[in-house]
Amino acid sequence: MPNALELKAVSKRYGARTALDGVNLSVEEGQTIAVLGPNGAGKSTLLNIALGLLPATSGSATVLGRKPADALRGGRVGVLLQESGLLEDVPVKELIAAGAGMYPKPLPVELTMRAARVDDLATRPIGKLSGGQRQRVRFALALIGDPDLLVLDEPTVGLDVEGRRALWQEVRARRHTTLFATHYLTEADDYADRVILLAGGRIVADGPVDTIKxxxxxxxxxxxxxxxxxxxxxxxxxxxxxxxxxxxxxxxxxxxxxxxxxxxxxxxxxxxxxxxxxxxxxxxxxxxxxx
Ligand SMILES: Nc1ncnc2c1ncn2[C@@H]1O[C@H](COP(=O)(O)OP(=O)(O)OP(=O)(O)O)[C@@H](O)[C@H]1O
The missing domain is CATH 3.30.70 (Alpha-Beta Plaits)
Structure with missing residues (x-):
């Protein structure tokens, strides 16, 4: 079985700025991995390259043995990105049902809405939601395709304590591969099998939380x-x-x-x-x- 994610000597430069510098990373299926690092360390860049949304300047990336963009198009990857735009006028349930239509084998819409705790917002237009409620809708959209790989960029930003707990409970229950970036060290401590620590575009530590400590x-x-x-x-x-x-x-x-x-x-x-x-x-x- 191919690895869920494989990055080989991946570098990314924006003009003179190096955002990622020779990153090697193998993620086995089923692992939950936290990507940690200070602002500007390269976390979002790493996630976007893993998703095929950003081309690497050099090196190679594969997801489930395929090019990242092909895996994403094939519906094998669920994504929650920071501040990703949502259609403002569309009611929550309609948006999630439309999301389901983009995947070959989606989960039932109602079940996913319950899992992401947006079932009580079904008829509300996105434009009328709070920041935390929008984040829960983004999470539902990441789950709906029942993906083999879940990529979450700071998924709990804007969520209250109970919202955070519920999101991680759901991620753990799925038992699929999850790669998430976070600034909350406790989330890495509590929920990740493995932590990748980025600084200045390089992996400075990689291993189980206890090993990092x-x-x-x-x-x-x-x-x-x-x-x-x-x-x-x-x-x-x-x-x-x-x-x-x-x-x-x-x-x-x-x-x-x-x-x-x-x-x-x-x-x-x-x-x-x-x-x-x-x-x-x-x-x-x-x-x-x-x-
Ligand atoms: N489109 C861009 N053009 C130029 N430089 C960029 C661009 N996107 C990111 N960078 C730079 O690349 C580096 C890595 O950025 P990235 O967003 O990956 O960091 P991050 O670890 O996700 O940061 P944060 O914790 O603030 O979200 C930073 O120095 C950033 O300024």
Whole structure:
């Protein structure tokens, strides 16, 4: 069986700007993959190339063993893109039924509307919906073709807590391959089998969430910086990395006891000291250069 998605040495340049730089990615069927990265990292560009909506400058992309655009046209791929336009005057149910007509084997319209939680909006014109309701309609349109690959670009933007939970429940229930871009690290933590971390158009980490966390390693020691110079913090025993978040210093350490003893010796007045295991947010900050 071919991989759901295969990118080989894919680069994308917009004039002098490199948006993707030699990206290699194999996605097996059934995986749920989160694409994370700071603004401008190349997430949307990667997703659009995977969908065949954007040509790569070099390298190759295949979806389910075919050219991405052919897979999309053949109805094998469901898509939710950021801010994609919807016909304003058309009622919700009519739009989703029209969407169903574009696929060879669509799911039943009513079932899909329930799954995306738009069943109570059936007769409402799109133009009269809130931002979150429109996003749920986009999700219904992504599901309706019962696709083998679901590609979602920041799918939960504008959704309330319950809306987010319901969307991910639905994605998990389908058990098909899903590739999604998100800024919500908790979504990657909770719902992805695998995380791809992009920075500056390159994959800087790729693996299960736990592996990404362990790449950064060890524990964190946090404390209020109170204007102290961060330079000497690098010399404390065990310290792997130092960063500053607001007025808080965050030390990544391989030996928290030794780091703490030396910290108290170096800064006797240090306050608000806390230690914790590395979370995905810290891994993200470290691996993407704190962007
Ligand atoms: N049509 C375009 N023309 C020129 N540059 C572009 C174009 N689209 C994207 N870029 C640039 O390519 C880089 C990657 O953009 P992309 O939209 O893929 O990032 P992203 O990770 O999705 O960002 P965000 O988190 O802000 O959505 C950015 O530097 C962006 O400015």
């Amino acid at each position: 362990s790449l950064v390693g060890g524990l964190e020691v946090r404390f209020t910086l109170d204007g102290a110079d961060t330079g000497p913090l690098w010399t404390l025993p065990g310290v792997l990395r130092v960063r500053v978040e607001g007025g808080t210093a965050v030390l990544q350490t391989a030996a928290s006891d030794a780091t703490l003893r030396a910290l108290f010796a170096a800064l006797p007045d240090v306050r608000d000291v806390r230690t914790a295991g590395t979370d995905l947010e810290s891994a993200f900050m470290t691996l993407t250069g704190g962007a």
